[in-house]
Amino acid sequence: GDSVTQMEGxxxxxxxAFLTINCTYTATGYPSLFWYVQxxxxxxxxxxxxxxxxxxxxxxGFEATYRKETTSxxxxxxxxxxxxxxxxxxxxxxxxxxxxxxxxxxTRLMVKP
Amino acid sequence: xxxxxxxxxxxxxxxxxxxxxxxxxxxxHATLYWYRQILGQGPELLVQFQDESVVDDSQLxxxxxxxxxxxxxxxxxxxxxxxxxxxxxYLCASSTTFGDEQFFGPGTRLTVL
Numbered sequence: 648g649d650s651v652t653q654m655e656g657x658x659x660x661x662x663x664a665f666l667t668i669n670c671t672y673t674a675t676g677y678p679s680l681f682w683y684v685q686x687x688x689x690x691x692x693x694x695x696x697x698x699x700x701x702x703x704x705x706x707x708g709f710e711a712t713y714r715k716e717t718t719s720x721x722x723x724x725x726x727x728x729x730x731x732x733x734x735x736x737x738x739x740x741x742x743x744x745x746x747x748x749x750x751x752x753x754t755r756l757m758v759k760p
Numbered sequence: 761x762x763x764x765x766x767x768x769x770x771x772x773x774x775x776x777x778x779x780x781x782x783x784x785x786x787x788x789h790a791t792l793y794w795y796r797q798i799l800g801q802g803p804e805l806l807v808q809f810q811d812e813s814v815v816d817d818s819q820l821x822x823x824x825x826x827x828x829x830x831x832x833x834x835x836x837x838x839x840x841x842x843x844x845x846x847x848x849x850y851l852c853a854s855s856t857t858f859g860d861e862q863f864f865g866p867g868t869r870l871t872v873l
Contacts, residue, residue: 746808
């Protein structure tokens, strides 16, 4: 079945550091890929998405590129802020399978001033 | 901005008791999802509705869990009897029929003692 694997956290960075959170997936066909963010005490929010190979999703300074050859969708940000501290989830939605999402285990990011 | 509403936000119960969670999706969203998120893990889909019909409930433990969406709007998820292993965050999400983006509610955190 489909699966998503994320790097384990927590990831601890100083403010303005560069962020990479790795995500790889296993799926048949051509899934859509997503990054969701969960701030403390809140529900998940869509951060960015990409629906086909080589697409780059971007939002709020975060970006991720859909790499079919390496089945990866790594999340990056050039300069993190304390307010970026949250749990980040990589997810996929199978093509032609409605909107069902398969999530990775999540990676907690902690940014220190 | 329209949001997915869930209640209660927190629920503490003893094992063998019955519990129920309520979700009100964004107006006009035909698709509704219930997820279970165990602490430290990613959300796992329990059930998906399209209007009032169940599209997928393959991961729903049907011996103790039930879900309904009688009028195709709000939904209730019930557990009877609750077990210790049911302690988790229960998330509701909704989406338009043809869109990929799911909008999540804040969740109900269940603790079973």
